[in-house]
Amino acid sequence: MSLWDALLSKMLTARKRRIGPREAEQMLSAQGSDAAHPELSYLLAAAAAPPRSHELVGLAAAVAAYERAGLTAGETAVPAPRRSWLTRSVAVKAAAGTAVLLFGGTALAAETGNLPDAAQRHAHDLFSGLGVPPAERTSATPTPAGTPSALPTPAPSPSNHGRTISPSSPAALGLCRAWEASEKNPTGKKMASEAFQDLSRAAGGAANIAEFCAPLLDTGPAENGQGPPSAKPSHPDEGKGRGRPTTTPHQKG
Amino acid sequence: MGSSKPILPWWRASRKGVACWLGAFGRDGIDALDDEELAQALAAAVRGDAAAFAVLWHALQPALLRYLRVIVGEAAEDVASETWLQAARDLRAFAGEPPAFRVWLFRIARHRAIDERRRARRRPEEPQDLIDQDFAGSAPDAAAEVIQRSDTDWALSVIASLPKDQAEAVTLRVVAGLDVAQTAQVLGKRPGAVRIAAMRGLRRLAGHSEVKARRAAIRPSLGLPSARPEGV
Numbered sequence: 001m002s003l004w005d006a007l008l009s010k011m012l013t014a015r016k017r018r019i020g021p022r023e024a025e026q027m028l029s030a031q032g033s034d035a036a037h038p039e040l041s042y043l044l045a046a047a048a049a050p051p052r053s054h055e056l057v058g059l060a061a062a063v064a065a066y067e068r069a070g071l072t073a074g075e076t077a078v079p080a081p082r083r084s085w086l087t088r089s090v091a092v093k094a095a096a097g098t099a100v101l102l103f104g105g106t107a108l109a110a111e112t113g114n115l116p117d118a119a120q121r122h123a124h125d126l127f128s129g130l131g132v133p134p135a136e137r138t139s140a141t142p143t144p145a146g147t148p149s150a151l152p153t154p155a156p157s158p159s160n161h162g163r164t165i166s167p168s169s170p171a172a173l174g175l176c177r178a179w180e181a182s183e184k185n186p187t188g189k190k191m192a193s194e195a196f197q198d199l200s201r202a203a204g205g206a207a208n209i210a211e212f213c214a215p216l217l218d219t220g221p222a223e224n225g226q227g228p229p230s231a232k233p234s235h236p237d238e239g240k241g242r243g244r245p246t247t248t249p250h251q252k253g
Numbered sequence: 254m255g256s257s258k259p260i261l262p263w264w265r266a267s268r269k270g271v272a273c274w275l276g277a278f279g280r281d282g283i284d285a286l287d288d289e290e291l292a293q294a295l296a297a298a299v300r301g302d303a304a305a306f307a308v309l310w311h312a313l314q315p316a317l318l319r320y321l322r323v324i325v326g327e328a329a330e331d332v333a334s335e336t337w338l339q340a341a342r343d344l345r346a347f348a349g350e351p352p353a354f355r356v357w358l359f360r361i362a363r364h365r366a367i368d369e370r371r372r373a374r375r376r377p378e379e380p381q382d383l384i385d386q387d388f389a390g391s392a393p394d395a396a397a398e399v400i401q402r403s404d405t406d407w408a409l410s411v412i413a414s415l416p417k418d419q420a421e422a423v424t425l426r427v428v429a430g431l432d433v434a435q436t437a438q439v440l441g442k443r444p445g446a447v448r449i450a451a452m453r454g455l456r457r458l459a460g461h462s463e464v465k466a467r468r469a470a471i472r473p474s475l476g477l478p479s480a481r482p483e484g485v
Contacts, residue, residue, distance in 0.1 A: 024448075028423070029432065044427045048428050056311065061337070061338075062310050066298075069345065070303075
């Protein structure tokens with residue numbers, strides 16, 4: 001029972017010494033010392049003690065900024081633009097959208113064989129698996145006959161239409177950045193699904209996005225080549241595509 | 254309680270009040286300017302007087318820094334200088350009296366602090382700054398200052414351990430010397446909410462183990478005034 005008594009008395013004293021609105025206001029407004037709470041008054045007084053020398057550092061920079069503002073006709077002072085999450089997510093979307101627009105057109109041109117020869121050859125080298133034909137006048141780079149079993153080439157799928165993205169292009173970088181942002185912040189805004197599909201197509205599958213993006217972002221898991229677990233393949237069959245198409249021997253599409 | 258005065262901002266009342274019984278904490282508290290001095294400096298600074306701006310800075314920087322210390326910790330210095338940069342830029346467009354200026358300044362500080370927290374959340378990890386060394390280097394000497402420094406830092410760290418809304422309310426009231434309405438403006442809350450947050454903060458502080466532990470240490474040296482000079 002002694003324990004109970006102790007607890008009870010503790011509760012009683014706690015109740016008795018509980019700070020009410022008036023006491024609180026007294027301590028807060030004029031730093032009145034409360035005889036019932038000397039330690040609390042001490043704490044508040046210490047928090048509001050006179051300034052110390054190390055707290056008065058930075059005056060020169062502030063005054064310099066003030067004078068600069070005066071020189072540049074500071075009558076119409078504008079508050080600093082604050083970058084909100086909204087701004088950022090809009091920026092990410094805009095970047096991804098621009099990338100899709102710019103390179104969707106290029107990819108379409110590549111697929112229909114309308115690029116200049118050099119570019120068409122390059123596009124073919126990169127994306128033969130996605131149905132980009134070689135340049136007309138020059139034959140495609142000689143395909144090595146060996147190792148067909150080691151690296152199964154993704155079959156050229158005529159259903160792949162439109163937007164493909166070169167890994168060296170700014171579009172890929174933009175999409176990778178957007179992808180990385182949405183990976184790092186799973187609670188935040190998801191990547192737009194079209195952008196995600198484009199990226200996963202360029203990478204040869206959603207599971208390969210991490211590997212595809214790693215050299216571009218120069219961070220990330222380059223070795224294991226596996227996306228974070230939250231990367232959902234939008235097209236399950238695409239997940240079977242292997243590696244980057246630049247290194248795979250190809251068949252003519 | 255037949256006081257003729259309304260609730261005084263603490264930094265005026267404190268001259269006669271608590272500060273005197275805490276010898277270590279000196280006379281004037283953190284903000285030594287009264288409203289008239291501040292009003293003059295403010296008017297001149299709005300007109301473009303750099304010396305007056307320096308006066309404002311001196312008057313408000315310590316409180317600003319301590320408020321930021323409570324809400325952003327070690328980033329306080331950086332956020333304080335960002336705050337002053339923005340204030341320096343926008344001050345010429347400011348119209349109002351010193352109380353409004355305090356609110357204005359602390360609102361800027363709060364927004365910069367929110368930005369800083371956002372940045373801190375985005376950057377994965379960072380080596381610790383050498384804050385302690387900075388402190389040691391800039392202090393002139395004097396044992397009194399050492400004690401005082403550690404007490405103030407201790408107090409701020411204890412306040413910073415409160416839930417955020419309580420910590421902010423207590424700091425703005427006590428350290429910045431804002432009243433309930435001004436604190437509510439800074440925080441964008443209703444005055445009632447500020448009152449409750451501050452009261453809960455005080456209750457929690459009173460029950461804080463470190464605060465209780467200090468009690469034994471400070472009791473012998475306390476010359477508590479028998480009553481407050483003015484009823485409130």
